[in-house]
Amino acid sequence: xxxxxxAIEPGQTCPICGNSIRAxxxxxxxIELALPVxxxxxxxxxxxxxxxxxNKCGRIKIAPQDAERYIRYLKRLKDRYPYLxxxxxxxxxxxxxxxxxxxxxxxxxxxxxxxxxxTFVEYYEERKAMIRLNPLIIRSRLERIPNxxxxxxxxxxxxxxxxxxxxxxLPVPPTSIRPSILIETGIRSEDDLTHKxxxxxxxxxxxxxxxxxxxxxxxxxxxxxxLQYHVTTYLDNEVPGLPPAKHRSGRPLKTLVQxxxxxxxxxxxxxxxxxxxxxARTVISPDPYLSINExxxxxxxxxxxxxxxxxxxxxxxxxxxxxxNGPEKWPGANYIVTQDGRRIDLRYVKDRKSIAExxxxxxxxxRHLKDGDIVIFNRQPxxxxxxxxxxxxxxxxxxxxxxxxAVCPPYNADFDGDEMNLHVPQTEEARAExxxxxxxxxxxxxxxxxxxxxxxxxxxxxxxxMLTIKSTLLTREEVMELLxxxxxxxxxxxxxxxxxxxxxxxxxxxxxxxxxxxDYQGRANISSGPLKCEDIECxxxxxxxxxxxxxxxxxxxxxxxxxxxxxxxxYWLAKEYGIEFTTKFIDHIFRMFIKILEKRGFTxxxxxxxxxxxxxxxxxxxxxxxxxRVEELVQKYVEGTLEVVPGRxxxxxxxxxxxxxxxxxxxxxxxEAVSNLNPFNHAxxxxxxxxxxxVLNLTQMAATLGQMTVRGERIWRGYxxxxxxxxxxxxxxxxxxxxxxxxxxxxxxxxxxxxxxxGGREGLVDTAVRTSQSGYMQRRLINALQDLYVEYDxxxxxxxxxxxQFIYGEDGADPSKTPYTTIINVDRIVGKVIGWGR
Amino acid sequence: xxxxxxxxxxxxxxxxHELVPKHVIVDIDEGIKILKQYGIKPEQLPWLRASDPVARxxxxxxxxxxxxxxxxxxxxxxxxxRYVVPG
Numbered sequence: 035x036x037x038x039x040x041a042i043e044p045g046q047t048c049p050i051c052g053n054s055i056r057a058x059x060x061x062x063x064x065i066e067l068a069l070p071v072x073x074x075x076x077x078x079x080x081x082x083x084x085x086x087x088x089n090k091c092g093r094i095k096i097a098p099q100d101a102e103r104y105i106r107y108l109k110r111l112k113d114r115y116p117y118l119x120x121x122x123x124x125x126x127x128x129x130x131x132x133x134x135x136x137x138x139x140x141x142x143x144x145x146x147x148x149x150x151x152x153t154f155v156e157y158y159e160e161r162k163a164m165i166r167l168n169p170l171i172i173r174s175r176l177e178r179i180p181n182x183x184x185x186x187x188x189x190x191x192x193x194x195x196x197x198x199x200x201x202x203x204l205p206v207p208p209t210s211i212r213p214s215i216l217i218e219t220g221i222r223s224e225d226d227l228t229h230k231x232x233x234x235x236x237x238x239x240x241x242x243x244x245x246x247x248x249x250x251x252x253x254x255x256x257x258x259x260x261l262q263y264h265v266t267t268y269l270d271n272e273v274p275g276l277p278p279a280k281h282r283s284g285r286p287l288k289t290l291v292q293x294x295x296x297x298x299x300x301x302x303x304x305x306x307x308x309x310x311x312x313x314a315r316t317v318i319s320p321d322p323y324l325s326i327n328e329x330x331x332x333x334x335x336x337x338x339x340x341x342x343x344x345x346x347x348x349x350x351x352x353x354x355x356x357x358x359n360g361p362e363k364w365p366g367a368n369y370i371v372t373q374d375g376r377r378i379d380l381r382y383v384k385d386r387k388s389i390a391e392x393x394x395x396x397x398x399x400x401r402h403l404k405d406g407d408i409v410i411f412n413r414q415p416x417x418x419x420x421x422x423x424x425x426x427x428x429x430x431x432x433x434x435x436x437x438x439x440a441v442c443p444p445y446n447a448d449f450d451g452d453e454m455n456l457h458v459p460q461t462e463e464a465r466a467e468x469x470x471x472x473x474x475x476x477x478x479x480x481x482x483x484x485x486x487x488x489x490x491x492x493x494x495x496x497x498x499x500m501l502t503i504k505s506t507l508l509t510r511e512e513v514m515e516l517l518x519x520x521x522x523x524x525x526x527x528x529x530x531x532x533x534x535x536x537x538x539x540x541x542x543x544x545x546x547x548x549x550x551x552x553d554y555q556g557r558a559n560i561s562s563g564p565l566k567c568e569d570i571e572c573x574x575x576x577x578x579x580x581x582x583x584x585x586x587x588x589x590x591x592x593x594x595x596x597x598x599x600x601x602x603x604x605y606w607l608a609k610e611y612g613i614e615f616t617t618k619f620i621d622h623i624f625r626m627f628i629k630i631l632e633k634r635g636f637t638x639x640x641x642x643x644x645x646x647x648x649x650x651x652x653x654x655x656x657x658x659x660x661x662x663r664v665e666e667l668v669q670k671y672v673e674g675t676l677e678v679v680p681g682r683x684x685x686x687x688x689x690x691x692x693x694x695x696x697x698x699x700x701x702x703x704x705x706e707a708v709s710n711l712n713p714f715n716h717a718x719x720x721x722x723x724x725x726x727x728x729v730l731n732l733t734q735m736a737a738t739l740g741q742m743t744v745r746g747e748r749i750w751r752g753y754x755x756x757x758x759x760x761x762x763x764x765x766x767x768x769x770x771x772x773x774x775x776x777x778x779x780x781x782x783x784x785x786x787x788x789x790x791x792x793g794g795r796e797g798l799v800d801t802a803v804r805t806s807q808s809g810y811m812q813r814r815l816i817n818a819l820q821d822l823y824v825e826y827d828x829x830x831x832x833x834x835x836x837x838x839q840f841i842y843g844e845d846g847a848d849p850s851k852t853p854y855t856t857i858i859n860v861d862r863i864v865g866k867v868i869g870w871g872r
Numbered sequence: 873x874x875x876x877x878x879x880x881x882x883x884x885x886x887x888x889h890e891l892v893p894k895h896v897i898v899d900i901d902e903g904i905k906i907l908k909q910y911g912i913k914p915e916q917l918p919w920l921r922a923s924d925p926v927a928r929x930x931x932x933x934x935x936x937x938x939x940x941x942x943x944x945x946x947x948x949x950x951x952x953x954r955y956v957v958p959g
Binding site for chain 1: 918
């Protein structure tokens with residue numbers, strides 16, 4: 035390697051700049067090419083310039099008087115609308131390309147074709163002759179284009195003359211850009227770029243020798259083309275139409291364009307996003323005994339991640355204790371930075387006692403992570419700002435990050451093996467920002483629609499329901515146990531039932547957690563179908579009423595304390611009593627909801643979805659009825675008397691009608707089965723309260739799976755005229771086209787199982803396709819919108835100060851601070867002031 | 873000539889459609905006032921092409937500022953401005 039390319043070895047002094055390896059930036063060399071070569075990255079520009087200009091005189095193929103006009107117009111546009119100027123240039127270019135005769139010298143213009151990737155061919159129609167343009171000709175033509183004409187075409191002749199798009203001299207980047215790697219065995223392994231440069235130099239030398247010795251033109255042309263290939267792949271090794279240059283092992287070389295392009299390229303991989311220190315990643319698991327803004331951290335992680343803490347008179351004793359513990363024992367310290375900037379690694383300190391003694395204010399101790407520190411917790415994909423929240427550290431035994439279940443919805447996390455990342459802010463500013471802007475409680479309300487995003491899920495909802503239903507009566511012992519589990523020390527209210535035994539109802543216990551002047555009313559999730567209630571006169575207890583902090587009516591379920599619900603009780607608590615109160619509320623009351631389930635036992639068993647014989651026969655008669663109707667439809671179709679749905683063919687109409695009939699059949703069968711379930715059946719409770727599952731899931735477990743579809747159609751592909759050999763050809767009946775009569779409880783027949791798998795596969799493919807598509811769409815949206823901001827006058831501007839919206843969102847409202855779809859909720863204010871009307 | 877007349881009659885009709893908000897060409901003094909209010913150059917307003925059907929219907933020429941009064945479900949009546957550009 036030429037030492038003039040820059041210092042690469044430690045201790046070496048650069049002969050060019052005189053710096054050592056640390057300061058020498060590296061210096062370019064060059065290769066003088068024996069013959070010029072086209073730069074692939076500019077073929078598009080060369081192509082359009084060749085076509086837009088005369089091949090004889092080099093002028094743009096626009097009449098002189100027009101050209102003058104265009105220049106004046108373009109200059110005006112450039113000042114005021116640069117974007118329109120570019121479009122105008124494109125337009126002029128198109129005009130010039132169209133001209134088949136030069137308006138300046140009158141020369142007939144041949145058609146020029148680009149033969150990908152780098153060869154240009156001239157085609158004379160009248161003579162039927164093809165001439166290959168070599169880079170020398172191309173370069174000389176580009177040289178002929180005058181500066182004024184370039185300006186019309188949108189090029190800046192000061193900074194980029196078009197002939198520069200054909201190489202005569204190739205720059206050689208310094209070695210610091212393409213370092214060679216020394217392997218243990220002492221063998222040098224060169225960088226891909228170096229390999230490519232070697233290829234270029236070798237062919238270049240051979241070409242030069244042949245030219246000097248006067249070799250035949252064919253040989254020179256061959257070598258010239260080879261040189262072109264090497265230079266092309268040196269720039270971009272993924273040019274379409276060229277075999278990529280390969281390493282000896284067969285691996286394609288990573289050349290200049292490949293270094294920059296794509297997700298792992300320089301821009302997206304190293305500049306927009308980097309690898310960071312002070313971070314950790316491991317599996318997550320739940321811990322309902324944490325606060326929602328805490329995160330459980332394994333001791334091993336806490337011993338590796340550090341927080342720099344400046345020594346003051348106030349913390350010196352504590353930091354001394356950390357130093358005495360050293361790097362191995364938690365809570366200890368890993369490094370000390372002295373006032374003169376020296377770093378002491380505590381792993382190699384023999385006598386920690388004397389180091390601790392010498393500690394003085396002004397030193398910085400990099401101590402282990404400990405309880406109360408703030409960290410940023412993240413789960414990918416980071417789709418919204420709640421994907422990164424500040425959590426308070428709680429160091430725990432074990433090897434996983436622990437988090438509260440209520441923060442699963444914002445992260446979209448579950449515990450089937452999910453991993454999450456953790457970052458430790460290293461400066462006071464960063465810590466303050468994390469603590470006062472990013473903590474979980476500041477993200478309870480989502481900025482997307484202003485609703486609550488942290489709230490009850492799954493068992494929390496089942497538990498809340500079980501606690502607040504009318505049949506839950508609790509003795510004093512039970513009440514105390516519940517309150518203890520929630521961490522509240524309070525004397526219970528007067529019991530609801532005094533005799534024969536003092537018994538409390540669940541609603542009273544919930545009331546103990548509500549603020550004393552809190553009012554709320556709303557429909558619970560169970561308020562649907564036969565249990566629907568619109569106001570407080572509710573037999574089913576499905577209308578929730580809170581007055582003066584007392585839960586008077588209704589059961590608590592998903593609509594009341596669930597995550598991602600609008601206008602819920604939790605939402606108004608957060609609005610009116612603040613996020614700190616809501617955090618405490620969630621921390622305490624949710625533990626009690628879990629406790630009641632632990633006491634009562636709550637599970638889903640096979641019997642929950644079993645239905646009795648009478649219901650079963652009812653169900654089957656319903657299905658048979660529908661099957662008959664399908665048969666009738668098919669009969670009508672065969673006879674040709676079937677009514678045609680507008681805009682559809684006869685076959686499509688039949689399919690639509692059959693699908694309608696069968697969907698109705700499944701719904702009615704499901705209704706029949708579900709209405710016969712015990713209302714205290716746990717599976718049913720979960721579906722009704724919104725804790726998990728829905729009525730359709732229950733239907734599929736208890737009654738029938740219903741019609742399987744692929745692309746919204748009944749399943750019909752497979753053999754000729756049938757899906758499986760078990761059926762007759764051209765059987766249009768329900769069973770042959772994927773209607774599954776059995777339920778999961780019954781078990782599926784062989785053919786049913788096949789149909790179910792076909793429908794299930796489509797679901798899997800859909801989710802895979804959807805995530806990648808929506809991910810890319812989101813990326814493009816973010817890139818388009820990232821620099822927009824709201825100015826003090828409420829206009830939305832881009833980075834140049836141009837106006838995008840005159841008032842943010844047409845109403846200037848921050849969605850995270852307004853109730854759903856309105857700026858203020860008038861009903862609630864009126865209700866609070868003059869009493870609730872309804 | 874006939875076709876031109878025909879197209880212009882359609883141009884006027886579009887203004888009567890319920891989904892087309894009210895467009896008014898702003899006079900020079902008011903235009904200057906608006907630009908001053910937002911502290912911007914005319915090009916920094918959102919653009920309206922002179923070839924846009926509404927611009928043709930109200931006869932807006934490049935360089936004009938058009939005021940649009942729009943109804944919004946949350947914001948009541950919203951006033952926005954467009955700068956007419958060639959094209």
